[in-house]
Structure formats: C-alpha cells, structure tokens
Amino acid sequence: MPIYLPELTVNSLVFPPVSQALTEPDGLLAMGGDLSVARLTLAYQSGIFPWFADGDPLLWWSPGTRAVFPPNTLQLNRTLRKQWQKSELQITLNHDFAAVVKLCAAPRPSQAQTWILPDIQQAYIALHQQGLAHSIEIWQQQQLVGGLYGVQLGQLFCGESMFNRIDNGAKFALVALQQHLQRYAPGWIDCQLPNPFLLKQGASTMPRADYLELLQQLRTLPAPAKHWQAQTLTLQY
Numbered sequence: 001m002p003i004y005l006p007e008l009t010v011n012s013l014v015f016p017p018v019s020q021a022l023t024e025p026d027g028l029l030a031m032g033g034d035l036s037v038a039r040l041t042l043a044y045q046s047g048i049f050p051w052f053a054d055g056d057p058l059l060w061w062s063p064g065t066r067a068v069f070p071p072n073t074l075q076l077n078r079t080l081r082k083q084w085q086k087s088e089l090q091i092t093l094n095h096d097f098a099a100v101v102k103l104c105a106a107p108r109p110s111q112a113q114t115w116i117l118p119d120i121q122q123a124y125i126a127l128h129q130q131g132l133a134h135s136i137e138i139w140q141q142q143q144l145v146g147g148l149y150g151v152q153l154g155q156l157f158c159g160e161s162m163f164n165r166i167d168n169g170a171k172f173a174l175v176a177l178q179q180h181l182q183r184y185a186p187g188w189i190d191c192q193l194p195n196p197f198l199l200k201q202g203a204s205t206m207p208r209a210d211y212l213e214l215l216q217q218l219r220t221l222p223a224p225a226k227h228w229q230a231q232t233l234t235l236q237y
Contacts, residue, residue, distance in 0.1 A: 008033030013042055018062040027063030035123035037130055044151050047212050066211040067191040073202040074178045076237045090139040091176045091233040097128045100135040100147040104161035136173040148173045155185035156218035176233050
C-alpha cells in the first residue's frame with residue numbers, strides 16, 4: 001500500500017511534528033530536504049534523525065520506541081577488565097573522527113549494505129568541524145580497532161554508529177564515552193533504535209514522548225567546550 005510522506009524542501013528548515021510519524025514503518029516521518037549542519041542540528045534537537053539506504057530518498061525518522069543507555073549503565077565485567085588489562089589498548093577522543101566514520105561505514109557480514117553513504121559521512125564530518133559531533137577511538141599498536149561517533153546536544157550524546165576490529169572494541173568505546181560524559185553530566189546516551197547488541201549491553205527502551213521530555217531537559221544544559229577537545233582518555237574499572 002502506498003504511503004504518504006511530507007516532502008521537505010531545501011529552502012525551509014521545518015519538520016512535521018513527530019506525532020505524525022508513521023507506526024509502520026515505525027517512526028518514518030518525512031523525506032527530502034538536505035543534510036546541512038543547520039538541518040541536522042534541528043533534527044537532533046527535535047528527536048529526529050536521517051536513515052536511508054543507497055538509492056532511497058533522504059528519509060527522516062522519529063521512532064515510537066527509543067533505545068537509551070541511562071547513567072551508570074555501562075560497566076566492565078570481570079572478563080572485560082581482564083581483556084583490557086592484557087590488550088594494551090588506548091582510548092582517545094576526537095583524534096580521528098573521519099577515520100571512525102569511514103570504519104563504521106565499512107561492510108559487515110551481518111549487513112547487506114551500509115547506510116553510512118558518502119553524503120552521510122561528509123555531513124557528519126561537517127558537524128564535527130562545527131564542534132557538534134564527536135568520536136571515541138580505541139587503538140592497539142597505533143591501529144584503530146574500535147570506536148564510535150555521534151552528536152552532542154548539551155548533556156545528551158546521540159550515538160550514530162560504532163565498529164569493532166577486535167572483540168569488544170565497541171563496548172570499550174561505549175564505556176569510555178559514558179565515563180567521559182559523567183565527568184560533567186548524568187551520562188545519558190541515545191542509541192536511536194533498539195537492537196539485540198544494545199539491549200545485551202544494558203540499553204533500555206522508552207516511549208518517544210518520554211525521550212522527547214528527556215531531550216528537552218538535557219539539550220539546553222551546559223557542556224564545557226574543553227571537555228570535547230581532542231584528548232586521551234583513561235578507562236576506569
């Protein structure tokens with residue numbers, strides 16, 4: 001059955017109310033527009049994100065159920081602590097954002113194709129250049145072996161994607177991110193859509209209305225600029 005979607009124009013930075021998002025497919029809200037810094041910023045401030053496959057139009061989503069990591073959720077168990085101690089890994093913040101995005105976009109055995117297309121990569125690099133998007137890098141012998149990137153809104157971090165080149169590389173990045181956030185903020189991480197990996201790591205789900213309330217509370221709270229300068233991080237365990 002055909003579905004009707006509002007079509008955004010490049011010249012107007014307006015989204016439909018998220019209450020108008022479809023229930024099937026869950027959260028599909030609008031199509032079109034562009035991936036400018038201004039539009040992406042407005043989207044995240046409104047609880048909306050882009051997600052589309054190669055060959056599809058630019059699609060915007062606000063799902064009815066949101067996945068989040070509440071504060072103090074991400075911990076290293078005994079096995080992970082042992083792996084960390086033996087593996088001589090290092091963690092950095094914002095040392096190579098573009099490389100993290102590229103590795104997140106690389107093909108994976110479980111996925112037929114990537115949604116992190118070249119236009120998406122350039123859009124988030126532009127956000128990073130404006131100080132709005134950040135990356136966590138996990139290094140082993142000067143090689144990137146894990147990491148993630150996302151968008152910072154005040155005291156909320158909206159995760160976009162992550163990658164592993166060693167066992168638990170993404171988990172180490174998530175733990176490091178939440179620990180870093182909790183140096184100045186509660187430590188909430190938005191994960192957009194629930195999936196088995198996130199739920200296994202301790203993610204919770206919340207209705208869109210509750211997420212939007214949390215978003216409005218956190219996005220206007222201060223985030224020290226120096227907190228997001230490129231630096232080396234220490235994992236606490």
